[in-house]
Amino acid sequence: MASSTEENYLKALYNLSNGQGEVNISDLANGLKVSMPTANSMVKSLQKSDWVIYEKYKPVILTPKGQKEAALIVRKHRLTEMFLVKKMGFGWEEVHEVAEQIEHIHAPKFFERMDEMLGHPTIDPHGSPIPDNQGRMQEFSYTPLSSCKPNQTVQLTALTNSSTEFLEFLNSRKLSLGVHLKVISREAYDQSIVVSYPDHPMETLSEKVSERLLVRVLE
Amino acid sequence: MASSTEENYLKALYNLSNGQGEVNISDLANGLKVSMPTANSMVKSLQKSDWVIYEKYKPVILTPKGQKEAALIVRKHRLTEMFLVKKMGFGWEEVHEVAEQIEHIHAPKFFERMDEMLGHPTIDPHGSPIPDNQGRMQEFSYTPLSSCKPNQTVQLTALTNSSTEFLEFLNSRKLSLGVHLKVISREAYDQSIVVSYPDHPMETLSEKVSERLLVRVLE
């Protein structure tokens, strides 16, 4: 069984795996805020349990076994976040740190009950998909608000960044998932975008913000 | 801040501290299922953080600081057990192992919300008192059923043992906290006791069982 530390490495590898499914040691070290030798030695030990494929000087690749293990931890993380928001009155900006700990609890029934009480949710409070209990995660293809055009109406559906600071910024503008936004205009100079939504007839969002907002185009 | 391992030692010391508040190394080692040298070396390191007072060949004593730290972990453990039973549909025999893990989560709001949602409970699902958020625990003085006399009517209020096996035994006899029991008779030979309660007009309980059942005498 994976230790909490190993679980955090598997999750980081899972989240950092892009199209190729490959992760550089330096990205892994960076993501987990450990030194490269630490990441290097842990990768070697993950290989002994067949969670990754690894050759000197090559990027790390999760095996199917490693992917499933990681997806099930992500599942526990996201179910926990949803539970904290929907059942325990947490704000979406308060849940990540707690979920980072609770994801390591070994108690299948605990997470099964969360799942049932939540009605088998498919997304977490930040719009990220929740893998199913077999570790399969559906991929959504949302559009960043930054690439939307004036006059489009869109619905805010997910975020590419869920840092506390960003979530608190969104709170301050009353932006939450599900909100319908109308794109009013874009400023060519700095790529800022002006949107309108209930109670906010004219809100200017910087490119930094709008590229982190994922939307579904309604019309 | 105490590691999970240190927290488990503090909790064990707290639970093993009897009237004198002293704990032998061998009892500690036994309780935690570690070797005596392991317990010995951990006690030395707990001393460095002022959680215990310790001198060679003397029993260990928790300092007030150590007592408070331990009581707050016990609080998290028992609040968790209550939450699992009252809010998540767990049986009282299923909660201890999960609580043993969740008690180490560092997230004050998580436990504050449990406490609020439960209406600030004072006992856990097994009748043990929940320390308050300052680490103060009230002592109840209940009577073991084994020392009750025929014709007494009592209410089952707590247990001195909460092992899964014992709890499953109680489930099989439909014995739960709050049940009113009438003592019918006692067998002098083996100290077994016959009680009657709703739907169970005649139930014989061994001494081993009756000394683990704590009751409040009603009349």
Place this chain on the structure above:
DNA sequence: CAAATTTGTTAGAATGATCTAACTTATTAC
């Protein structure tokens, strides 16, 4: 009380997770 038993300690080792310093391989820039 002396012997036997129980309890507690020390020494030495192992494992997991981490670091810094020094070195090597791979990639990028001119």
Place this chain on the structure above:
DNA sequence: GTAATAAGTTAGATCATTCTAACAAATTTG
């Protein structure tokens, strides 16, 4: 296509937690 830079590895150390083997102190027993 070298030279400079970035990325990756090795070596060696530390800290936490645990163990077994060997020894020492305290307690119990005849």
